[in-house]
Amino acid sequence: MQRRALLDAARALLAEGGTEALTFPALAERTGLARSSVYEYFRSRAAVVEELCAVDFPVWAAEVEAAMRDAATPAAKIEAYVRTQLTLVGDGRHRAVVAISAGELDAGAREKIRAAHGGLVTMLVAALAGLGHAQPRLTAMLLQGVVDAAVRRIELGAAEEPGTVVEAAVAMALHGVTL
Known part of the structure; x- marks a missing residue:
């Protein structure tokens, strides 16, 4: 569920501001996860x-x-x-x-x-x-x-x-x- 929430947040960020808006702090804020938790799911923006x-x-x-x-x-x-x-x-x-x-x-x-x-x-x-x-x-x-x-x-x-x-x-x- 967390991975899906991160992907949904990533889609929203990309739609709102392009690739520049897709940052781990922004993903963490959108999903309510700690920034370090985002790194548990993905190693990079790419x-x-x-x-x-x-x-x-x-x-x-x-x-x-x-x-x-x-x-x-x-x-x-x-x-x-x-x-x-x-x-x-x-x-x-x-x-x-x-x-x-x-x-x-x-x-x-x-x-x-x-x-x-x-x-x-x-x-x-x-x-x-x-x-x-x-x-x-x-x-x-x-x-x-x-x-x-x-x-x-x-x-x-x-x-x-x-x-x-x-x-x-x-x-x-x-x-x-x-x-």
Whole structure:
């Protein structure tokens, strides 16, 4: 129960203030534990983020996979891939996944998450192949770059509303820069 409380507190801290807010004193305060007790569960902030990713990424990925499976056409699958990921940006579980790109995890932990993400990319590659792309894997990687850029734009509180960013990313995924 304590470990779960620590993970819940970590999610809240990440959602409120990003990786800088995730400190052991803050975790201790949120859970009512002594700071030394937090160290009994986690050796570092990276260990907290790694566990959040291990717990939360599969749930998050399952939502993206379900949306893609429910889509009827390759183009609809691509739209579901982009739209679902960007819709999840506001979800507290997403903050832990974003923390990876902030360099919070060691190379081994990042590799585990990349491997888990591979299932989503494989689904995207299949959808792109269904549209006739000559290089669906490369296109999938570039498309993920668009998603990553849109995530950062939303997370930074850009001038545009999040919905506007989502629609622009979907349009770029489906139509490139020409409309």
